[in-house]
Amino acid sequence: MIITQELLNQVDSLARKAGAAIMEIYGRDFSIEQKEDKSPLTEADAAAHQIIADGLAKLELKAPILSEEDTAGFAGTDEHGRYWLVDPLDGTKEFIKRNGEFTVNIALVEHGKPVLGVVYAPALDVGYTAAQGIGAFKTEGQNTPMAIQVAAYQAGTPWRVVGSRSHAGDSLLQLLEKLGENELVAMGSSLKLCLVAEGAADVYPRLGPTSLWDTGAAQCVVEQAGGTVVQLNGEPLSYTNTQEVLNPFFLVLGKSDVNWPALFA
Template sequence: MPTIPFDEVIALAREAGDAILAVYNGSDFDVEAKADESPLTAADRASHRVIEAGIRRLTPEIPLLSEEGRDIPYAERRAWDRFWLVDPLDGTKEFIKRNGEFTVNIALIEKGRPVWGVIVAPALDAIYVGMVGDRAWVQHAGGSRKALQVRAPAPGEGHAVVKSRSHPSGELAAFLDTIQVADSVPVGSSLKFCAVAEGRATLYPRFGPTMEWDTGAGQAIVEAAGGKVVLADGSREPLRYNKESLLNPYFLVGR
């Protein structure tokens, strides 16, 4: 099996982030609505073009599934043992709000599980990388790389819970009534996974809609940092990928 040029994929994610920032830091941008009513901007498209061209150049033998190129029939996808899973701009609502909490997500999926992921937050100048079974690290603003490690609450303390800035949920409120909560950590986009991987939060319960490209890179980083991403139905089964429906079930992220 060909060696994956992961360093070059990281550089590609950063290049896509630069393409997003060119729109973000420019004049006002138009916002369109996708078929599912979620927002779409020129930055989504620019990032997708960069990643698609780069991935096809670096690993032409590995198929690509991206939010902006999602219309690949399951009859074709089901034969994929290995593929790239990409969200060119995760957190478009945060992008539109100009709060900086948007990301580029690239994951490598093998046999339905994420094995590697990179998340770049271009406006925050942060990059997170995880190789499942090896290690996870973060680099802020050009500084040195720092190892990531999830944590559990100290005995007797409640969870520091990640909450979405843009997706409140009644089911989430009901779940939080069943656990001890010490603090809330409001974060947008896939940075919610990063907050758990960094140990800033101990739990990210998701009781709202997400798609596979929203979670693949984050799951790889959390698992590489010693955490888990499991279904919220009590089965404790890991979140899996390349399903016939690309919509994720509800899930929990933590140690």
């Protein structure tokens, strides 16, 4: 399937519309519930989900929707192996902390691979858009979208490693020891992947739990910017098996000569 700039723009507009609804709630007191897995749920998650689900249903490209806020409503891919993968509010913990590092994530997956991705951070007014055949772009505020690409690691310089504000652990510290001199950049939500995509970081090791909807859109941005998102064994992170929504541990990589799987052997 050939993805058009028009479709990418429509999905970007939809993410921004959901972001506006999130920011309206962000600016006042809001309710917080707890899901079965003990993760938090706010009214902003539900509001953004409804906007995105309604908007995707109106697009010319029709595909099933797998959203974090409605997994039961997903019956599987269409006959072309396609589906929309949505996290209406990625980084709910960051939203509750009011640190601005939360995003709206919308991806189009085809045969297990994200082929279109939009990541929008409404509190920062920063967006990332990408699609096969189009490339990867970053938009700050009302500025013109700028093409982005991953960085090539320069030997002898400190590694710029992205870590999670909410999920750092011993495994990450052990990896940092193997890498040698490094600078740790803390960030929330799918913005961690986007830092690698725009060349602001060299690697993001994710050695903790994530779900398909946390990564799909940003993975497309990374890949279209020339980077890779792989499991610890070097195999690509895949979205084929929607019955298993938890991702394996993975690495988000710019360009380097490091044999990453060997570090985990």
